[in-house]
Amino acid sequence: MYRYAQKLHHLLWSLLLVSLITATSAQAAEQIDLIIDTDPGADDVVALLFALASPQELNIRALTTVAGNVRLDKTSRNARLAREWAGREDVPVYAGAPKPLMRTPIYAEDIHGKEGLSGVTVHEPKKGLAEGNAVNYLIDTLKTAKPHSITIAILGPQTNLALALIQEPEIVQGIKEVVVMGGAHFNGGNITPVAEFNLFADPQAAEVVLKSGVKLTYLPLDVTHKILTSEACLKQIAALNNNASKLVGGILNEYVKGDMEHYGLSGGPVHDATVIAYLLKPELFTGRSVNVVVDSREGPTFGQTIVDWHDGLKAPKNAFWVESGDAQGFFDLLTQRLARLK
Ligand code: RIB
Ligand code: CA
Numbered sequence: 001m002y003r004y005a006q007k008l009h010h011l012l013w014s015l016l017l018v019s020l021i022t023a024t025s026a027q028a029a030e031q032i033d034l035i036i037d038t039d040p041g042a043d044d045v046v047a048l049l050f051a052l053a054s055p056q057e058l059n060i061r062a063l064t065t066v067a068g069n070v071r072l073d074k075t076s077r078n079a080r081l082a083r084e085w086a087g088r089e090d091v092p093v094y095a096g097a098p099k100p101l102m103r104t105p106i107y108a109e110d111i112h113g114k115e116g117l118s119g120v121t122v123h124e125p126k127k128g129l130a131e132g133n134a135v136n137y138l139i140d141t142l143k144t145a146k147p148h149s150i151t152i153a154i155l156g157p158q159t160n161l162a163l164a165l166i167q168e169p170e171i172v173q174g175i176k177e178v179v180v181m182g183g184a185h186f187n188g189g190n191i192t193p194v195a196e197f198n199l200f201a202d203p204q205a206a207e208v209v210l211k212s213g214v215k216l217t218y219l220p221l222d223v224t225h226k227i228l229t230s231e232a233c234l235k236q237i238a239a240l241n242n243n244a245s246k247l248v249g250g251i252l253n254e255y256v257k258g259d260m261e262h263y264g265l266s267g268g269p270v271h272d273a274t275v276i277a278y279l280l281k282p283e284l285f286t287g288r289s290v291n292v293v294v295d296s297r298e299g300p301t302f303g304q305t306i307v308d309w310h311d312g313l314k315a316p317k318n319a320f321w322v323e324s325g326d327a328q329g330f331f332d333l334l335t336q337r338l339a340r341l342k
Contacts, residue, residue, distance in 0.1 A: 038063060048082035048086065068107070070116030075116060094134035139171055172214055213318075220323075284333070291313060
């Protein structure tokens with residue numbers, strides 16, 4: 001009898017050990033090694049709070065900043081602000097390119113405000129920038145990373161990664177995937193009738209990234225304009241009644257006004273946060289692999305993403321193009337993660 005009990009004890013301990021190892025390795029397997037490149041920017045800050053509140057799935061190596069919505073000094077300050085608000089000063093912030101590869105810089109202060117973050121009061125964050133430029137950080141990190149191990153989320157113009165690829169093309173070895181908020185096909189543009197802001201702000205950079213051959217996913221206006229704020233979802237976020245929800249509420253109430261007016265919509269898109277939701281829960285989204293070409297010629301189609309959705313040209317499929325998403329699922333996930341913050 002004693003031997004039987006001993007065997008059972010041993011079996012139970014082994015089962016417990018196996019289930020613990022499986023759970024840990026499953027969680028570790030799911031964790032994404034991530035660099036977020038960003039031009040905060042109202043929706044960028046929402047995306048950063050979202051990502052920084054999700055450490056189980058996202059091992060954020062660094063935030064790298066670029067000029068875009070506003071000038072580099074303000075996008076870099078706002079990235080440090082988001083980091084401070086999320087209580088994640090463990091994540092370094094590297095400042096990158098102050099201007100696009102070739103075109104004259106454009107900004108979106110009319111949408112994001114002079115400070116790049118309307119709807120909330122900004123201040124000088126306690127923790128400063130990391131030493132060194134974001135482009136050199138990308139080169140050093142990607143050159144020495146394990147093969148295809150690092151995901152890069154780009155929430156603004158693609159200038160930093162393009163500069164790194166031009167200087168050191170072999171950094172592609174370290175890149176697992178690049179997930180970009182940008183472009184437009186079915187939806188039409190938001191800065192010209194055909195161009196979306198991030199692409200319009202630096203189309204040459206987007207061409208460099210496209211031609212590098214990295215695994216590339218686009219979340220364009222086609223999907224971000226289907227995931228719109230609503231009274232109900234803003235109430236859902238406000239009901240959290242923590243600092244993060246008050247910040248996001250203040251930011252979104254101000255930020256979405258422009259799009260709601262321009263498009264006559266009952267709510268506005270939270271463009272960049274869809275990239276984080278895609279990384280956390282890709283099943284919320286649908287799309288297909290397509291051939292994409294960026295138009296960088298001066299003229300009415302400058303910055304346009306030309307998407308061969310029906311594969312008429314039989315050209316190589318160089319990007320996964322997300323064209324739809326579950327709005328309620330997105331806001332439920334965003335709310336759930338904001339609840340984790342102070
Ligand atoms: O067109 C929307 C994109 O342009 C977003 O990334 C927003 O932050 C602006 O950069
Ligand atoms: Ca942005």
